[in-house]
Amino acid sequence: MAKVMLDFEKPILxxxxxxxxxxxxxxxxxxxxxxxxxEKKVDQLRQSVxxxxxxxxxxxxxxHPDRPYTLDYIEMMIEDFVELHGDxxxxxxxxxxxxxxxxxxxxxxxxxxxxxRDTKSNLYxxxxxxNPEGYRKALRMFHLAVKFNKPIITLLDTPGAYPxxxxxxxxxAEAIARNLFEMSHLPVPIIVVIIGEGASGGALGIGVxxxxxxxxxxxxxxxxxxxxxxxxWRSWDYKEQAAEALKLTASDLVxxxxxxxxxxxxxxxxxxxxxxxxxxxxxILLEELKALKKMKPGALVExxxxxxxxxxxxxE
Amino acid sequence: xxxxxxxxxxIQTGGPKKDVPDGMWTxxxxxGEIIHRKQLEQNLFTCxxxxxxxRIGSKVYFEILLDKKTFKEMDKKIRxxxxxxFVDSKKYSQRLxxxxxxxxxxxxxxxxxxxxxxxxxxxxCMDFAFIGGSMGSVVGEKIARAIDAARLKKHPxxxxxxxxxxxxxxxxxxxxxxxxxxxxxxxxSDAGVPYISIxxxxxxxxxxxxxxxxxxxxIAEPAALIGFAGPRVIKQTIGKxxxxxxxxxxxxxxxxxxxxxxHRKEMKETVSKILTLLQN
Ligand SMILES: [Zn+2]
Numbered sequence: 001m002a003k004v005m006l007d008f009e010k011p012i013l014x015x016x017x018x019x020x021x022x023x024x025x026x027x028x029x030x031x032x033x034x035x036x037x038x039e040k041k042v043d044q045l046r047q048s049v050x051x052x053x054x055x056x057x058x059x060x061x062x063x064h065p066d067r068p069y070t071l072d073y074i075e076m077m078i079e080d081f082v083e084l085h086g087d088x089x090x091x092x093x094x095x096x097x098x099x100x101x102x103x104x105x106x107x108x109x110x111x112x113x114x115x116x117r118d119t120k121s122n123l124y125x126x127x128x129x130x131n132p133e134g135y136r137k138a139l140r141m142f143h144l145a146v147k148f149n150k151p152i153i154t155l156l157d158t159p160g161a162y163p164x165x166x167x168x169x170x171x172x173a174e175a176i177a178r179n180l181f182e183m184s185h186l187p188v189p190i191i192v193v194i195i196g197e198g199a200s201g202g203a204l205g206i207g208v209x210x211x212x213x214x215x216x217x218x219x220x221x222x223x224x225x226x227x228x229x230x231x232x233w234r235s236w237d238y239k240e241q242a243a244e245a246l247k248l249t250a251s252d253l254v255x256x257x258x259x260x261x262x263x264x265x266x267x268x269x270x271x272x273x274x275x276x277x278x279x280x281x282x283x284i285l286l287e288e289l290k291a292l293k294k295m296k297p298g299a300l301v302e303x304x305x306x307x308x309x310x311x312x313x314x315x316e
Numbered sequence: 317x318x319x320x321x322x323x324x325x326x327i328q329t330g331g332p333k334k335d336v337p338d339g340m341w342t343x344x345x346x347x348g349e350i351i352h353r354k355q356l357e358q359n360l361f362t363c364x365x366x367x368x369x370x371r372i373g374s375k376v377y378f379e380i381l382l383d384k385k386t387f388k389e390m391d392k393k394i395r396x397x398x399x400x401x402f403v404d405s406k407k408y409s410q411r412l413x414x415x416x417x418x419x420x421x422x423x424x425x426x427x428x429x430x431x432x433x434x435x436x437x438x439x440x441c442m443d444f445a446f447i448g449g450s451m452g453s454v455v456g457e458k459i460a461r462a463i464d465a466a467r468l469k470k471h472p473x474x475x476x477x478x479x480x481x482x483x484x485x486x487x488x489x490x491x492x493x494x495x496x497x498x499x500x501x502x503x504x505s506d507a508g509v510p511y512i513s514i515x516x517x518x519x520x521x522x523x524x525x526x527x528x529x530x531x532x533x534x535i536a537e538p539a540a541l542i543g544f545a546g547p548r549v550i551k552q553t554i555g556k557x558x559x560x561x562x563x564x565x566x567x568x569x570x571x572x573x574x575x576x577x578x579h580r581k582e583m584k585e586t587v588s589k590i591l592t593l594l595q596n
Binding site for chain 2: 161162163164165167168169170171172173174176177178180181182184185200201204205207208220221222223228231232233238241242245246247248252253256258304305308309311312313314315316
């Protein structure tokens with residue numbers, strides 16, 4: 001199996017492969033001790049590499065091609081999922097998926113960005129970059145959730161809203177703005193989870209809610225590090241510095257008062273044990289929903305607006 | 317950081333220095349005509365020949381929109397804290413310092429109250445000259461306060477936008493200002509208070525993807541660039557030249573995203589007419 005190797009985790013993955021190899025011969029050869037020694041070594045290596053990741057390394061993990069995407073989480077967490085399609089105006093945007101399903105005993109609306117895994121599916125999903133109709137499709141579903149009084153869960157994972165010619169013609173900016181406006185006063189609980197890439201307005205366009213959760217190895221900022229590098233440093237080569245400067249990790253965003261809770265991932269990233277991560281997320285979502293459901297709709301909306309109104313840093 | 321210590325009074329506020337030409341004669345950006353400053357001023361900084369609209373700042377715009385001596389500025393002392401200690405090729409705190417010195421402004425937006433033909437309004441106007449009119453925490457907070465003031469007084473809100481988008485140097489905090497201003501506008505809308513959004517050249521990125529596109533009525537100045545992604549990025553994406561007039565005010569009118577394209581000289585009367593109709 002060809003594994004995707006990020007530059008900084010190469011020594012770990014190589015050692016893991018070697019151990020796997022050795023295991024095949026362990027029955028015939030007396031190498032159990034040797035395997036054990038190597039396992040200890042790889043464990044130490046994992047600890048030292050993964051527990052002290054730089055911001056850029058986390059961006060790389062957030063983009064890992066094996067990382068679970070929205071539909072993976074839906075499959076692992078949600079029962080009786082019914083996917084809905086289309087914005088009823090233009091078309092069905094494949095970069096945003098959503099529908100109703102059961103989380104535990106609770107019917108929820110779950111909506112998220114969807115990336116593809118290979119060239120073909122990436123073209124189909126437009127690399128997870130929505131057009132305006134994607135945001136309008138999401139909004140149509142949000143209104144259904146309100147009509148049937150169901151809580152909303154959104155999963156954010158996009159390299160950005162699509163910067164195309166038709167996207168502008170059909171009002172990309174208006175579509176995102178409309179969602180921010182509408183989401184801020186929908187009278188049902190909304191939980192937002194950044195599961196991978198949270199690139200700017202394209203992510204925020206389905207990201208206004210009562211609770212903002214963020215995966216340990218995801219990123220969320222006003223711009224991708226590469227684009228930031230190209231604008232501020234006038235070169236694509238300063239992405240590491242840009243990632244540092246933007247302070248875009250989950251713990252950074254908790255510090256900035258934007259993110260409420262970090263969803264832990266196994267050492268090495270969510271793809272190392274997707275089911276475990278899905279179970280953790282499900283548990284957390286149920287706990288958060290239970291608390292939010294105690295609030296009256298009016299109080300919920302008021303608190304949500306205040307939450308965002310408090311964001312920012314200034315002095316006078 | 318010296319600029320924190322400097323007192324407000326010593327700074328010449330609101331003098332748009334970069335966008336409005338300083339010399340006596342100015343070349344029109346549209347047709348190349350050489351225009352005398354006096355004539356430019358009389359024409360509200362538009363070309364008498366081709367109607368090209370020069371970029372102007374909040375000072376001139378408040379004069380254009382509001383009745384004489386009615387403008388009262390609010391919250392002029394709010395300033396950025398450089399929350400991320402952001403450094404690229406330059407420190408963000410230094411960029412702010414330079415912007416204050418260069419423009420005589422404190423931030424990329426000014427807000428306040430005033431009257432339009434005797435009708436009390438709350439106004440906000442962005443200054444492109446201040447770090448490209450970018451929206452960080454302070455712009456978001458001042459827009460939010462203007463919206464709150466409009467809601468509490470029940471006076472119509474007018475926001476004049478000109479911006480390159482969200483301010484990179486405040487990272488996710490800048491991004492959250494999109495949600496913040498939009499959430500506040502939802503409250504204003506629920507209270508039934510009118511909001512007119514005026515888009516001037518250029519209105520792009522996060523400002524377009526939030527408060528600029530959320531007006532009850534959208535007015536654009538002729539030929540103003542209005543969009544989400546910048547033309548350069550779109551050109552890179554599609555690998556083709558962009559059609560003539562793409563993302564200009566008239567294009568948005570055609571596509572249904574602005575209600576009208578209005579010459580600066582007609583702006584005050586147009587706004588006044590709309591507000592009178594809505595409020596009577
Ligand atoms: Zn001209």
